[in-house]
Amino acid sequence: MRPLRYSINVTLDGCCHHEAGLPPDEESMRYWTDQMGRADALLFGRVTYEMMESAWRRPAAGPWPDWMDEWEIPFAETIDRAEKHVVSSTLSRVDWNAELVRGDLGDAVRRLKEEPGEGLFVGGVTLPLALADLGLIDEYEFLVQPVLAGHGPTLLAGLRERIQLELVDRRELGSGTVAVRYRPA
Template sequence: MRTLRYSINVTLDGCVHHEAGLGPDAESMRYWTAQMERADALLFGRSTYEMMAAAWRRPASGAWPEWMAENEVPFAEAIDAARKHVVSSTLEQVDWNAELVRGDVVDAVRRLKDEPGDALWVGGVTLPRALADAGLIDEYEFVVHPVVAGRGPHLLAGLRRPLKLQLVERREFGSGAALMRYRPA
């Protein structure tokens, strides 16, 4: 059975909005690239899929955009090549190495976890909360940045019950960000 890992950047006050000053430094970008390369497949909701595709899909020209830093290219290549599953009731079709997941999301994710392989990776805000409520997430991986956003969507806001977690890894990055990885206790 494959494990499902929820991975996300977060501010000190729990904000997970991509515009909250959460840009990774070179060290944490290398970390995220290694994690992306290890994932068998990615699991996104519609909004996260569209946001990630807009940022990380290889342009038709084949050349990465000029705005992309050199240390971001390996991550872009890894996510661009990754297999993706997109949970959506509104999209008619997907591309970018993706397939649509329809119907009951809990049952669909259980089936994905039952497939052979090592790891599924989920990102975003809404879908991970639903998967956490269903007890489907095997690991929680947060890179906490030394930023206070003061606004925006917050990590797992609206959970039906508290999650009791056990710390299994902690690492500090030179930027002051800290990786914390947990498993359900």
């Protein structure tokens, strides 16, 4: 069974809005490129899927956009080619190497986890909360940034039951960001 890993950037005060933390730098982009490269597939809700697609899908014309730094291209290429599963009750179709996940969320994700492979990667805010409540997340990976946002969505806000975790990995980045990975105890 392949593990489901929830991975996200988070500020010290728990904000997980993508604009609340530090802007990406070369080291953090290398870190996320490596982590995504370890996943067989990505699992997104509609909002995260659309946000990631608008930023990281290779343009039909071919070259990456001018705003993208050279050190962002490996991440863009990794996410662009990745297999994606999108949980949505409002989208009627997806593309960008993606398929819609329909029906009971728990059953659908259990089926994805039962497929052979190294693992699944889930990002976002709403979908991971539902998956955590169902006990389906096998690892929690956070890039904790040295920023106090003071506002915005917070990590797993509304979780029904406390989840005790054990630290399995920790790494400090040059920016002061700390990458931590936990498993349910």
